[in-house]
Amino acid sequence: MDWAALRVSLWLGAGTIAILLPLGVWFGRLLAVREFKGKLLVEALVTVPLVLPPTVLGFYLLVTFGARSPLGQAFEALVGHSLPFSFQGLLFASAIANVPFVIQPIQRGFEAIPSDVRDAAASCGLTPWQRFARIELPLAWPGVLTGAVLTFAHTLGEFGVVLMVGGNLPGQTRTLSVAIYDRMQAFDDRSAGVMAATLLTISVVTLMTTTALSRRVNPHRA
Amino acid sequence: MRQILRDAAFTIRVRLLKCSCLALVAVWLLGLQEVSLAQRPPTIAAAANLNVALTEIAKQFERDRGMRVDVVFGSSGTLTRQIRDGAPFEMFLAADEEFPNQLTSAGLTRDAGVVYAIGRLVIFAPTGSPLVVDERLQGLSRLLQAGRVTRFAIANPDVAPYGRAAETVLRNHGLWDAIRPRLVMGDTIAQAAQFATTGNAVGGLIAYSLVTEPGVADRGRYALIPQTDHAPLRQRMVLLKRATPIVEQFYAYVQGAAARTVLIKNGYEVPQ
DSSP, X not given: OOHHHHHHHHHHHHHHHHHHHHHHHHHHHXXXXXXXXXXXXXXXXXXXXXXXXXXXXXXXXXXXXXXXSHHHHHHHHHHSSOSTTSHHHHHHHHHHHTHHXXXXXXXXXXXXXXXXXXXXXXXXXXXXXHIIIIIIHHHHHHHHHHHXXXXXXXXXXXXXXXXXXXXXXXXXXXXXXXXXXXXXXXXXXXXXXXXXXXXXXXXXXXXXXXXXXXXXHSGGGO | OHHHHHHHHHHHHHHHHHXXXXXXXXXXXXXXXXXXXXXXXXXXXXXXXXXXXXXXXXXXXXXXXXXXXXXXXXXXXXXXXXHHTTOOOSEEEOSSSHHHHHHHHTTOBSSSOEEEEEEOEEEEEETTOSOOOOTTOHHHHHHHHTTOOOOEEEEOTTTOHHHHHHHHHHHHTTOHHHHGGGEEEESSHHHHHHHHHTTSSSEEEEEGGGTOSHHHHTTEEEEEOOGGGSOOEEEEEEEBTTOOHHHHHHXXXXXSHHHHHHHHHTTOBOOO
């Protein structure tokens, strides 16, 4: 069992959520409530990582931020290491890859709130912020929760981008899913088996917890 | 309605508070992780044919010298690409001379490096496979003619020098065109060995160094391919510009007697 890889995986999942959740709530609500020109294009762009092969994302990230590109050289001069092949680079890639997983459920969550509820809240004299925090967010909460869990689970399972952008560095970019591949190639089927079972368990428990939580949030729906 | 909303709002606010706390803690720990990264052992990149031998050498190095290096295995081509894209490796042990020479021409290495080992290729058939192994590949040729080669494993010739050597051998025996639709290509020679030794292919042309371990050798039969059948697999290693003193010592250690013994035990020839 590669504990460092488990740690990298869990931090990557937590970090991706920490980055995407606030953004997702803001943008998901925006997409649900507002109508604007070019919304179709924006929605398509937000969803595109879902259908794009991870290699496409990996390719663009390496070309844009690799040591041979001006942007990559600027980043290295500023931070002291390159963005690809670092945990931060992995986090960046993971955040991009997970945008649809966080936006979509949150958008659906906010869309499900009838507009008269929002109007009623406004006519009660609540400020926009109060309306958001006390009425809309609680009602959209199952969507937010689903977004967070999907992001976490998807990050744990991410493989292609991690291998391309991360480069399998132990303790830094070697996630559990990459460690399994690595152990397989080293004829270490035992470790690979233990880690595969760990990943399976974490995924099942995560999904069960969400279902249980969303029932508690919304008891009358269960 | 309002009552329900107010109740829900209260529980949610508490939960939101908890969540934002968690997120803060997560961000903070990510910062901590950054600190701990600085103390990690240096990382070196090695061609996948070294998976067994170099792991052992690194362990011995740690025992003998009390210093640790982390080794990342991959195909020589992939690792070269990663080094050029800025991967933080301090040393590179390749499966050929061409890839490290590319890095030297790009000005990324200390010097031209040294040849540390010469590898060998074997034809391997897992237990239960109809393939008869021999150094002239006559068994493979017969099986091909009988149409009984379902899958045959080699490493991807574009990125893995052992794959390129395998292609040369198959071409020299006039088998390349016939076997091509049947080839499964591993990203690395280790993956090709995985295909060949687990019975997922009738056999494969793989690195001798990966089948010398008893646990793997027991999985089937193999025959050494004569070195004259392909360009010699002269394996060169280089120190990269960012190499730290620990890695400099490891570089010397790989050329020392202890490491040479391990290399020879794993089927490599070592230069004088």
